[in-house]
Amino acid sequence: REQGIRPFFCVNHGPTTSMYYRDPDGNRVELQIDNFATAEQGQAWMHSPAFDRNPIGVEYDPDELLKKFRAGVPVAELVVRD
Template identity: 55%
Template sequence: MGSLQEIDFDDKGPKVLSPSTLAHVVLRTGNFKKMVDFYLDFLGGTVSYGNDFISFITYDDEHHRIAIIGTPDTGPKSYTSSGLEHIAFTFPSLSALLLAYRQRKARGISPVWCVNHGPTTSIYYKDPDGNMLETQVDNFDTVKAAKDFMNSQYFAENPIGTDFDAEELIQKIKDGVPDAELKERVETGPRALPDLSVM
């Protein structure tokens, strides 16, 4: 993209100009302090700015990645209504994903689902309001390789994935099993989405 003087504001283009990045997510809650404390622990984050009804939380060089707005009249989450399914956070390696899992577990934050989707190895959690959070590591070295898997017969048969035990995966890493082998999805055939509303 050129300088402002070089931009043709009348050019409709072949598609809408894409954003450069996804900046942040804002959550409304009736459990303000509990939610703020959870996200600080969950993300290893810090508060960029906060008061008694709003908190801007970051864990990297962005000024905030999650904002929490406290509105006391907010009702409980309904699992049968439309809306955001989950927010996903990527880790640089399988070991980092599992270290964060262990550190969260030590702070009383346990996962609700561990699944190898194929493109990612993922561990899901719920925040105090019941919002779903995915922590993941990419299983392929390139986007093309991930897309190739997503266009395979295996993914067509099972786009959900295969469950795994995080503690067993940690033990295999300690035993020296290579990451590439641990990230390879075990094919178990067709399956439906699990009912995470009860977890």
């Protein structure tokens, strides 16, 4: 962050939480984490009403997410998406 490297798009897709970056050549790179402990849990979520309402995801503020993480909010709670 201090080097000016910031994501241009941050989104909680439901099964994953992602940050998208551009490299100096303009290529896009996605860094993501799995939001569920098992693939089965992620697949079940994709058959839920929450996925039906919004299959793309919900944008989030990475600075707010980091602030909550540093305050001790568990990762499992940070990645919950309705």
